[in-house]
Amino acid sequence: MASDTAAGASKTAPAAPRSRKSVTGTRTTVAALFLLPALVLLGALVVYPIGYSVIRSFYDQSGDGFAGLDNYRALFTDDGIRTALKNNVVWVVFAPTVATALGLVFAVLTERVRWGTAFKLVVFMPMAISMLAAGIIFRLVYDQDPDKGVANAVWVGVHDTFAQSSAFPKAHPGRESPLEPAGGGAFVTKGTVSAGDTVTLPLVGVAPDVMPDDAKPAAPPEPEADRITGTTWQDFTRGKGVGTLNGVDASELGYAGMRIEAVKDGEVVETATAGADGTFSFSAKADGAQLRLPGSNFKEPYNGLDWLGPSLVTPAVIGSYVWMWAGFAMVLIAAGLAGMPRELLEAARVDGANEWQVFRRITVPLLAPVLAVVTVTLMINVLKVFDLVFIIAPGSSQDDANVLALELYRKGFAADQPGIASAIAVFLLLLVIPVMWFNVRRLRREVRR
């Protein structure tokens, strides 16, 4: 579908008929009747507002007093607008280039597989839906909770594959514990241990469902000559309470895998790991040391990125934009590819160029005009981006995600500052004027032929 239609569709803007004579020799009044509805509507709804906005932007917020350039000065002094401007720059730089680059890669690669058409359909589909729907879709994707948002679910999955997560979040000493906090989330015994002693390191507070699967009922430490033996376990059973305070009860589980360090004069002299029943032992080297449970045992589990928090919200929303518009770039570029002289590519391949060289030296330069049109189109589009930011950025970080179109809406309709809003509108218009001029020039050549 996409590729051949696309090829057939690029026939806009043909030259007008050579002769400027009307076929019917119409009178101007008839022409005026045909044009009237369009010109009246365009005049009232597009041209008049441009003039109005320009004039309005020089008046104060009530519209009574002439304000000179004050509203334009606000563009660069108002914090909200400055954030919006900054974000718009980020948008204009990254969104079109990323979407175009992806579109180019997809267009080139889909030529090499049989099901390229199906792929194009999938990537192009988001163009058909509203930005509101896309916004809701991505609110769901970016949900902070890794159990709900797919982005964080994947991210945490990848993260935990490479970084070990801690086993005992929130564990802490109970009443009259022999342990005390030692900074950095670690706990340390109040006294020192000596060879032949037994030590108990009870903690509480680990939710039953996050206890390690291999944890067994804790066993009290067995004294051994010349060694220090001990048990670390959860001194609490759901439904039964603490039982013997700081003593091992039959129903209590050992902290299987808990890491324990023997510390003498601030240096770790030996480390041990608790077995399934929570028991561990140290050699005589640890004689006179304090036992420490390092903080790495108790870290909160990794919760993924705060996608919609202040620092990531703009990249996150740009991601959703790319999801929507990469298909547009892909289809236009695929149409350009279809019109490319195949012989040129084949000739290069015969001459021994590899695929990368063909892509870099022939495909991309030949596609340059298409790439330019796509990028410029997306830039214009990005300048006006509103819905996605409005929907995806939650209230708490909307200020950080602000863009000009959103700020115009806020200033003009929520904050009742139509003067400043008009200045933003005129500013947006100025930004697209080069493209307007380019369009008109290109068409004038064709119309005039």
Place this chain on the structure above:
Amino acid sequence: MSTDAGSVTGAAPPPAPAAEDGRSLGSRIVEWVNGGLVRVFLVVVGLFWLVPTIGLFLASLRAPQDMAADGWWKVFTEPSQLTFGAYETLLENDDITGSLLNTAYITVPSTVLVVVIGSLAGYAFAWMEFPGRDWWFLAVVGLLVVPVQVALIPIAELFGGIGIFGSLTGVVLFHVGFGLPFAVFLLRNFFAEIPRELLEAARLDGAGELRLFVRVVMPLAGPAIAALGIFQFLWVWNDLLVALIFSDAESQPITVALQTQVRQFGNNIDVLAPGAFISMVIPLVVFFAFQRQFVSGVMAGAVK
């Protein structure tokens, strides 16, 4: 052409492998691996593109308490969670059904008016003679890229003045105004390609300007009108910003109705997910049914 035999798989080129004497076994293996990588890459990317939408769909088929507990992918292990409950509740909600109707009431007239008014003007620009014709046309083309934002405040005041602020009429008019430059541009270019002989023949048969337009030009304009119509239809159906400003509680389309729910995102996912999905159904049907026209509309509008 991308899908036909020539470039098939990116593996060793199928045509006449015997003639490929210059190619070593090694380079063929490299190509085969590359082809495999390309496929894996495209499959991963395709999933990347599909998963968000599938997620929304599955989320809409789960009860709110399930959504509060865990992610939509849970349905793969517990398919019994699937329910149409949220859709049933939603379709009994008058606000939502009413706003869906409003979306139709806004979209259909906007599309028809843009096509009709745009055709009349496009025809005049292509085939009639009057002073300054090309300048007028270029002026219209210049308006192609004017951002809608420029018109929000002035038109709000204008509509307030004539009493159509907050009405369906206002929303429709705004969409027609901003749909026209593209419509005139596209149709004028299409009409200009109609063979002159055809029009002259009809003229010799005594057809007047209006008759020529209705009987000769419009029947030929099917493809252009389809492209324009689909494009305008989706544009208006999917609009949020214009309706957000120019409609009120009575006349708001589905996008605005859903937008008011977004502020409490976590709590009303049972409205948002099925609502968003329902609002997507028509555009998706239109998209799949008229891909060809949609693509040509998008391409012609590349600079809008």
